Amino acid sequence: MAFKDLFKTKAERSAYAKGRRDQYNKEHPLTNYAVEAIHHSFNKDGTRFGKPYSVLGSRHKTASEANKACKAANEREKYRKERVLEAVRNKKVNVFNSNDSTYTEYRVIKKKERL
16 A cells, blocks of 8 residues: 555645654754864874874754863863873873873864754
């Protein structure tokens, strides 16, 4: 049986299609901002290990939500970043422990997409 045979009128068919669209939009909301995580790694002698790479983190509808999440994430990483940069300045990076050789920075970017 075809899709068009399930409904008696065109109005029923269009109402059903609108309902499905609304349900999809409810389940997959449109987001305008994202928090991007930028990972930095270092060698034993304090030089950069490869290029910093970024990963898309959390997605948010409003800029204030994204800024709040970004600020909280940067606060969490604050002491780790200080510890790693201090080791880089002294050129004594412990590459066997990722907590001592890498850190992550977070920033807000505009990214319009559905979840």
